Amino acid sequence: MNEKTEKAGFFQRLRQDKKNHLLLGLAGVFLLAYLIPFDTPRVSAALNEAFLMLSEYAREHVLLCLVPAFFIAGAIMVFLNQQSVIKYLGPEAPKLVAYSVASVSGTILAVCSCTVLPIFKGIYKKGAGIGPAVSFLYSGPAINILAVILTAKVLGWQLGLARAVGAILFAFVVGLLMHLIFRKEDSERVTNAAMFRDSGDEERGLGKTVIYMASMIGILVFINWAPSRGSSAGWDFIYRWKYFITGAFALVLIYSLVAWFKKHELKDWVLATRDFAVQILPLLFGGVLVAGFLLGRPGHMALIPEKWIAAAVGGNSILSNFIASISGALMYFATLTEVPIMQGLLGSGMGQGPALALLLAGPSMSLPSLLVIGGELGLKKTLVYMIIVVLLSTVAGLTYGAMMG
DSSP states (O other), X not given: OOHHHHHHHHHHHHHHHHHHHHHHHHHHHHHHHHHSOTTSHHHHHHHHHHHHHHHHHIIIIIIIIIHHHHHHHHHHHHHSOHHHHHHHHSTTSOHHHHHHHHHHHHHHHXXXXXXXXHHHHHHHXXXXXXXXXXXXXXXXXXXXXXXXXXXXXXXXXXXXXXHHHHHHHHHHHHHHHHHHHTHHHHHHHHHOGGXXXXXXXXXXXXXXXXXXXXXXXXXXXXXXXXXXXXXXXXXXXXXXXXXXXXXXXXXXXXXXXXXXOOHHHHHHHHHHXXXXXXXXXXXXXXXXXXXXXXXXXXXXXXXXXXHHHHHHTOSSOHHHHHHHHHHHHHSOOOTTTHHHHHHHHHHTTOOHHHHHHHHHHTTTOOHHHHHHHHHHHOHXXXXXHHHHHHHHHHHHXXXXXXXXX
């Protein structure tokens, strides 16, 4: 058999495999359509909630949150110097430096669990170690200054302080544990230089690259700035002027693109941004539909009623804290919405310990984000990340509940 015949046979088998996968997918759709009782009130309501949640997500998060995040991720992939990323965030970087940089970077962004994903993928693909990358992944949604302030104001200063301390510690501990568990394969991944692109920031200079990146981060942060509900006059001032601040960052970005970048570099940036969007959006939208079908929007009935969750997380047992943690890991929280949700659950009888457990696990993860993380890290690493966060949140909830009891 000659080389040409072997090649033709390979592509024939590949086409057959794709057809088999398509057939299995169609069989799965058929079984769902055949077995799910769509005419029952609860299933109908859950299905309606799935699409209402997707609509709400598309209107409130895609244009202002995800699109800027995709462009930042594309810029990281194309323009950020690989050696700089490895130096400060690689698996062999000094631990205090790596996890401090990752945690602080995530805190500055203060975004939801889905918006942080493109940026996480960008720095991970560029050479960041799994530990610092996961620290960044956790800290962005979890260490949100406005959310901590709102938690303290609405739910009490004790819970606000516990949330702040727990989230900061978790950002370090979760990343460090992931590094220790996957250290060997992570080092092998980073040393394979062929998987990274060369960047052009040496020619441009570090200062210009920092200004360019900071302008996009400024747009992402301030265009999504939420009202602080009177907790601080300074935060309210920023909210009132957020569009002017965003416009100033946009002008800086436009100037940097025109003055400092070549046409082919901008094309590479747009293509990288497109690739991130194509990889992430289908999984996110699918995850939002599933989350909406199972849990629904706050205050609306889906397949699993909120009162069931509230009834399961009363008191301060190991089970109630674990249920709160795992529920938080699967539920989707838009930025700051976890506080009114928790207010309702506490009013329904939720214990203080489970409340903290959900606040530590919930904002940093969701079913949609876990699907995307699985696409990048693989099933094993994603499950380990989820288990670490859930177990740490459970322990933190038990400890806090015992202290408050």
